[in-house]
Amino acid sequence: MEILKRLTHHIAIALLRLFSPLMPDRSPVTLVGPGSAKNLCESIGQAGVKRALIVTDQALVDLGLVAGITADLESAGVIFTVYSGVEPDPTFRHVEEGLSKLREVDAQALIAVGGGSPMDAAKVMAAMATNNRPLLKLRGWFRIRKQPMPLYAIPTTAGTGSEATIAAVVSEPITHAKNFFIDPKLMPTMAALDASLMTGLPPHITAATGMDALTHAVESYTALTSTAKTERFATTAVRLIFENLPKAYKDGNDVSARSAMALASFYAGMAFSRTGVAYVHAIAHTLGATYGTPHGWANALVLPHILEFSADASRKRLAELADVIGLEGNGERDKARRFIDAVRELKESVGIPPTLDDLQRRDIPSIAERALAEAWATYPAPRYMDQAQAEELIEKLVA
Numbered sequence: 001m002e003i004l005k006r007l008t009h010h011i012a013i014a015l016l017r018l019f020s021p022l023m024p025d026r027s028p029v030t031l032v033g034p035g036s037a038k039n040l041c042e043s044i045g046q047a048g049v050k051r052a053l054i055v056t057d058q059a060l061v062d063l064g065l066v067a068g069i070t071a072d073l074e075s076a077g078v079i080f081t082v083y084s085g086v087e088p089d090p091t092f093r094h095v096e097e098g099l100s101k102l103r104e105v106d107a108q109a110l111i112a113v114g115g116g117s118p119m120d121a122a123k124v125m126a127a128m129a130t131n132n133r134p135l136l137k138l139r140g141w142f143r144i145r146k147q148p149m150p151l152y153a154i155p156t157t158a159g160t161g162s163e164a165t166i167a168a169v170v171s172e173p174i175t176h177a178k179n180f181f182i183d184p185k186l187m188p189t190m191a192a193l194d195a196s197l198m199t200g201l202p203p204h205i206t207a208a209t210g211m212d213a214l215t216h217a218v219e220s221y222t223a224l225t226s227t228a229k230t231e232r233f234a235t236t237a238v239r240l241i242f243e244n245l246p247k248a249y250k251d252g253n254d255v256s257a258r259s260a261m262a263l264a265s266f267y268a269g270m271a272f273s274r275t276g277v278a279y280v281h282a283i284a285h286t287l288g289a290t291y292g293t294p295h296g297w298a299n300a301l302v303l304p305h306i307l308e309f310s311a312d313a314s315r316k317r318l319a320e321l322a323d324v325i326g327l328e329g330n331g332e333r334d335k336a337r338r339f340i341d342a343v344r345e346l347k348e349s350v351g352i353p354p355t356l357d358d359l360q361r362r363d364i365p366s367i368a369e370r371a372l373a374e375a376w377a378t379y380p381a382p383r384y385m386d387q388a389q390a391e392e393l394i395e396k397l398v399a
């Protein structure tokens, strides 16, 4: 059985390597810098949109971030309705609720304001709005036939990169199992990377989301499906994150560091959207589904261990990343080691501990099994992992 799994994994990855460069290469029109959200609102008006649905969460409404955007929409002559019911790790319920609001007000476009959760929920709403098919018929790879409704993305965290990806993740309401929607048509129409919306983020969210972006960039750079183009995106993101995440963590009002992190998150999204992610995400998703661990936090916990696990297989890649962040070393092995140490130090410098308090030893076999099931066919990891190896790795996270 294990031999069969391993064989099908290798065949699936070989096919992905062959076909992923042929995927349509999309990216959103991107506006960058403080004030760019206002420019995006003007562009929505200029595009002839009269009625739009804002998809967001209640915390951002309470913080007053959404009010700034609605004022800009009013100036641009766009009538808006706000759906603020999205919660972390959105479920089918949130998508259905937003969609019924969208139909009720006859919206012509969606504006996602927030982190990955509102953006992912809005992507699936946009697809359902034009495809008139049940949500489950759209899940998976390339299942979206008609171009979704225009989607404008205003990220308020720097990490998920959803504004630059062709993927959305929506969970099942009871089991919290993740459902993936992957299609080039899900790429947002336009995105504004406006750091002035990010200065209020508390340090622990800055840390977790920044480490999510780093995980995207590193998993993409070490993926078997990487290309010259994704490598440029990934290395730019890695460099920007090492330079700016500690600054944004220490001083949330450092707009220059926040802008650099917003850009890094976007580039990391452009990279992993084309290559996919690997075991760090598979395990982090399962920790999130089991204990509600925030996505970036879980990634940060797992990333150094996966880099250790695949250190030999990705030695050259990790040594190159050491060069990217200016680390000296004696040959590839030494440089790769120094890069892994630097990742661990960065994570610790932004207050993320080595272990997860919620993690229970008895849950480890099932977490390992579910993570490997997620990763098995499509995650282009540099080294294949089996059940015993996954359990041994997760064991290291026990407090």
Ligand SMILES: [Fe+2]
Pocket: 160, 212, 215, 216, 281, 295, 299
């Ligand atoms: Fe992620």
